[in-house]
Amino acid sequence: MHRLYLAFVLTLFISTALCQDKKPGSLNDLKAKIGHYFENNPSDKIFLHIDKHSYSTAETVWIKAYLTDAHFKHSNKNGVVYLEFIDSQKRIITRKVMRVYSGVASTGINLDPVSFPNGEYYVRAYTNWMRNFSSDHFFIQKIVVGKSSDSSTLTSVKGDISITKSTAEKAKQLPSIFSQLPIATVESEELGNDSLKVTIKANPDLVAKKGILYLVGYARETVCINARLLMLKSQVTLKIAKNIFPTGITRIALFDDQYRYVNELPILINVPKHVNIDIKSEASPNKKEGIVTLAIQVKDSEGKPIMGNFSIAITNDDTLIPDTGSRIDQSLFKTNDRYDWNKILTSDTLLNKYPFEREFTVRGKVKSIINAPVKNTLVSLFSSRPLIAKQVATDEQGSFIFNDFPQLDTTNFFIQAVNKNGKSFNVAVELERNDAAKVELPSTESRPESNAVDTTIVSNQPLVQTLPETKAADAIALQEVSISARKFIKGSKNLNGIGNADQVMDENDIAKAGKMSLEELLKRKIDGFAVRGTFKKFNEVDYHINKKIVHFVIDGVYLDNIYLPPPPAGGAPPPPNDHYVFVKNVLGYFNSGDITGIEVLSYRNALYVTNYGIGNATNSYNAASTVSNEITDLHAYIEITTQSKQGPYLSKSPGIATLTGLQFANPIKYISSTDSESKFSTIHWEPNFKTNKQGEGKLSFPIKLKDAGYKIIIQGISTEGLLGYKMDKLETN
Numbered sequence: 001m002h003r004l005y006l007a008f009v010l011t012l013f014i015s016t017a018l019c020q021d022k023k024p025g026s027l028n029d030l031k032a033k034i035g036h037y038f039e040n041n042p043s044d045k046i047f048l049h050i051d052k053h054s055y056s057t058a059e060t061v062w063i064k065a066y067l068t069d070a071h072f073k074h075s076n077k078n079g080v081v082y083l084e085f086i087d088s089q090k091r092i093i094t095r096k097v098m099r100v101y102s103g104v105a106s107t108g109i110n111l112d113p114v115s116f117p118n119g120e121y122y123v124r125a126y127t128n129w130m131r132n133f134s135s136d137h138f139f140i141q142k143i144v145v146g147k148s149s150d151s152s153t154l155t156s157v158k159g160d161i162s163i164t165k166s167t168a169e170k171a172k173q174l175p176s177i178f179s180q181l182p183i184a185t186v187e188s189e190e191l192g193n194d195s196l197k198v199t200i201k202a203n204p205d206l207v208a209k210k211g212i213l214y215l216v217g218y219a220r221e222t223v224c225i226n227a228r229l230l231m232l233k234s235q236v237t238l239k240i241a242k243n244i245f246p247t248g249i250t251r252i253a254l255f256d257d258q259y260r261y262v263n264e265l266p267i268l269i270n271v272p273k274h275v276n277i278d279i280k281s282e283a284s285p286n287k288k289e290g291i292v293t294l295a296i297q298v299k300d301s302e303g304k305p306i307m308g309n310f311s312i313a314i315t316n317d318d319t320l321i322p323d324t325g326s327r328i329d330q331s332l333f334k335t336n337d338r339y340d341w342n343k344i345l346t347s348d349t350l351l352n353k354y355p356f357e358r359e360f361t362v363r364g365k366v367k368s369i370i371n372a373p374v375k376n377t378l379v380s381l382f383s384s385r386p387l388i389a390k391q392v393a394t395d396e397q398g399s400f401i402f403n404d405f406p407q408l409d410t411t412n413f414f415i416q417a418v419n420k421n422g423k424s425f426n427v428a429v430e431l432e433r434n435d436a437a438k439v440e441l442p443s444t445e446s447r448p449e450s451n452a453v454d455t456t457i458v459s460n461q462p463l464v465q466t467l468p469e470t471k472a473a474d475a476i477a478l479q480e481v482s483i484s485a486r487k488f489i490k491g492s493k494n495l496n497g498i499g500n501a502d503q504v505m506d507e508n509d510i511a512k513a514g515k516m517s518l519e520e521l522l523k524r525k526i527d528g529f530a531v532r533g534t535f536k537k538f539n540e541v542d543y544h545i546n547k548k549i550v551h552f553v554i555d556g557v558y559l560d561n562i563y564l565p566p567p568p569a570g571g572a573p574p575p576p577n578d579h580y581v582f583v584k585n586v587l588g589y590f591n592s593g594d595i596t597g598i599e600v601l602s603y604r605n606a607l608y609v610t611n612y613g614i615g616n617a618t619n620s621y622n623a624a625s626t627v628s629n630e631i632t633d634l635h636a637y638i639e640i641t642t643q644s645k646q647g648p649y650l651s652k653s654p655g656i657a658t659l660t661g662l663q664f665a666n667p668i669k670y671i672s673s674t675d676s677e678s679k680f681s682t683i684h685w686e687p688n689f690k691t692n693k694q695g696e697g698k699l700s701f702p703i704k705l706k707d708a709g710y711k712i713i714i715q716g717i718s719t720e721g722l723l724g725y726k727m728d729k730l731e732t733n
Helices: 027-040 204-208 328-333 507-513 518-525 578-589 606-612
Strands: 006-008 045-050 060-068 080-087 092-099 104-110 119-126 139-145 184-191 195-202 212-219 222-230 235-241 248-256 261-269 275-282 291-300 308-315 362-368 378-384 387-393 399-402 410-417 427-431 464-466 480-482 503-505 529-533 541-545 548-554 595-601 635-642 656-664 682-690 696-702 709-718 723-731
Touching: 027 212, 027 222, 045 119, 045 139, 045 328, 045 709, 060 080, 060 119, 060 328, 060 682, 060 709, 080 104, 092 104, 104 682, 184 248, 184 261, 195 204, 195 212, 222 235, 248 328, 275 709, 275 723, 291 709, 291 723, 308 723, 328 709, 328 723, 362 378, 362 410, 387 399, 410 427, 427 656, 503 507, 507 518, 507 595, 518 529, 518 578, 518 595, 541 578, 548 578, 548 606, 606 635, 682 696, 682 709
Parallel strands: 092 656, 548 635
Antiparallel strands: 006 235, 045 060, 060 104, 080 092, 080 119, 119 139, 184 195, 195 235, 212 222, 212 248, 248 261, 275 291, 291 696, 308 682, 308 709, 362 399, 362 427, 378 387, 378 410, 410 656, 464 480, 503 595, 529 541, 541 548, 595 635, 709 723
16 A cells, blocks of 8 residues: 655645544544454445346346456455346346355346336345445346347446546535534545545634544555544645555545544546457458357556456347446455444444355254253254254253265255254254345336236136247347236245246135134135146045146145155055155145235246155156156145245244255356357347466357357456456357
8 A cells, every 4th residue: 555645735734643543532543443443344345247127038047157256356354145137126036146256246037028018127136244334345237138238238348447527415404513514525526537636614713713624545454544624714625646545435424523534536447458359350260160269368558468257148139338337356446345434433342143154054042931042052054955964962051063065956955953852842943034125226216116916816727928020130039928917925936936836826815714723725716726636546546626736835845855754664655645745744734824825836847846846756757857848737836825924833832943945156157159040139148258378368159150240248357356347249251
């Protein structure tokens, strides 16, 4: 960090604190307090490189996440990012966990037509720790599905980041102890390329009392400048060298002699360009076959090669207009690091409401019947897919932590605690549940609430899908989906999206049906629901909807995953109808008053077959294989949402808890396609492009020979925390 350079522009008396004491009321004490806060409450910064901003129905959104500390080095405090897709009515359509390694993670999210009908959506990402600050620290970017974006969602590239004009921010003011006016303001303007002129204006009352102001300039959790100002006149002007600040937002803050926040000015500083990225298309012997090789070289502003981790998106849009918010340098430089200094400087409390998450964990406490912590008791965690069995003991506070999990798709965890006698009686398991942060969209315009809910049962026919007529070359081919009015069931784990089902009962429908068991409710109100013989064994029965065998999912818990057939006795097969009896007991366990929603997936079941499989009925099928009509025509699913939202058994079973339905966004390999009829405009996606010690790397990918040109966007971070962005055009003719 360079030393402070101050020059007095006006011949005013300014007293700066040169002493090193840290007694209350001194400049160094204030600086120490601010530094202590930064050291113990480090912030994270997050950026998502999204391959583009407009998508066709059923396309995949390709995402690379960069998670850094305040200095753009990869975060060593957090390893979990929450990724959410939110519709224009502030409803979270999907929420997934990204597991971050060495500051990066990548995935792909499919925009299935049922969950993502045509419209605008917002992609949001944050860590648990970020929730201690304002939502300004979150990443959020708008995308459009099924239609071309209007010009308001685009912005032109206008060179490098530049310093802001000399306007003071409309920040909240300290109620003045001198008068009703703010006791001081701060303004700035550029003095050439190297310096700033910062002007502090005090009101007459402060000047009359010969008041003291402390000036502190900070950026990236570092105090870059500090001065003690004795306000003998109404205006003080300082000349400050710009190179003492890093690129990005610097805040010049004023405090009175009691450390009370007065005012501040954010200044966007521009220093020489961080990273230079050069992209060249090599003459490839495979050019006739539609293969292009890019030679990429990355250097710093002094021409030295840079090793780094980058992501590259190549689309068949050759217009050099980037998506809004898509530049990693602008996004991270402009992160709003604003603090409530009045609260911070009067309290020693550290941020801990939302702790760091270095890895995905399952945490909780075990308590006795009198709500006291139960220490040194065993807690077990089970999962059947993937097969996981873990056991830990609680600490002195009754807390437990499970970690070191393998790659997961969706959590279906069963957690059980026992007392000192090995029984689950008189103990309770309380899990820490990391629910989504409050949704705050960037637009201030009023947004309609969710559509009014029809009070009758919605019986939708199978989706009717039609392809539109061929459109102009620059338009996006749309896949139209006809969807009937839907009901909204709070807390539903419906994989298709809440209310997207063939038959839906909400809480009002269930209340009208009267008091009865869940099994009886299904028999009375679900079309075709009955007990019939299975197609696998003529002497066994199970639940069906018409000719389809039914699988049950309760609060995201797939019942077949927790069904354990009895071990064979002397080689004898399990008793007949054991699976049916198991499910019947579960359905008899709940009554209609325990249920807030029932969604039947008889036709719209492809996602369920893919995610849950087909359970006990026909183990010969592989859920990971392509979902064929043969499979979907034989199986139906019923998604049940309970009052407790905690799956089967928990509300009435001591010592038991479940953690279900939490989905993970795992890395997905992009497979390039040269299909000339494809309506998808992303030609290639490379989320983990690394340069060597010479700052070089190569990338080869197939192209469509009919396309005239492509847009290339490469961006990322060097190992030293330098940010790089480059957009270029590739001509193939």
